[in-house]
């Protein structure tokens with residue numbers, strides 16, 4: 001695992017965008033696994049900026065997103081499809097038909113999950129998977145205690161995740177209770193993984209995930225078993241990892 005420490009959120013975002021753009025440039029028809037949440041927004045802004053400058057093209061890129069709320073339409077402002085359109089897809093030259101997000105309105109959620117697993121296989125697998133990490137160590141909606149062997153599945157959100165996501169909705173009651181999410185197995189099958197973390201409030205969990213034992217209690221810890229992971233964090237998020245003596249690159 002490579003760990004890069006950036007001074008602040010902006011520098012972290014630029015570093016993450018650099019890694020994604022290197023993938024896009026070296027393999028223009030890459031399959032990118034993409035993530036939502038607050039942390040990757042800066043990296044997406046940077047990619048849009050480089051696209052607008054003419055340094056980057058997504059014309060042959062294909063994307064698969066990690067997850068989607070169950071019950072939200074793609075046009076709902078808090079759906080992850082909407083997030084991807086607003087933060088990335090609407091501003092670059094990616095072909096709409098090459099962007100894939102789970103359908104939150106699927107009549108048969110189990111069938112939607114099975115079809116998504118097949119889609120990932122049909123695309124030839126994920127070249128680079130971008131991840132954020134929740135305060136409890138979740139990746140996508142894989143919560144503490146979840147089975148590492150799962151593929152895309154229906155998830156019941158934990159109280160902590162509902163609390164964390166309430167800031168995006170008018171009230172806690174409006175936060176969906178279920179989601180569709182790639183499983184740890186899908187994530188671990190990606191050829192490369194890039195995980196971005198920011199902020200002091202994640203420092204403890206970052207330390208547990210990357211310097212502690214691999215355990216279902218901290219889902220991100222499974223990434224220690226993947227052969228090609230890059231962790232990019234700001235100084236605050238990596239502070240406890242540094243204190244624990246884990247070597248990082250500047």
Ligand code: PGA
Nearest residue numbers: 037038039132133134140
């Ligand atoms: P955040 O979410 O980037 O908004 O902190 C991360 C996650 O829950 O995966």
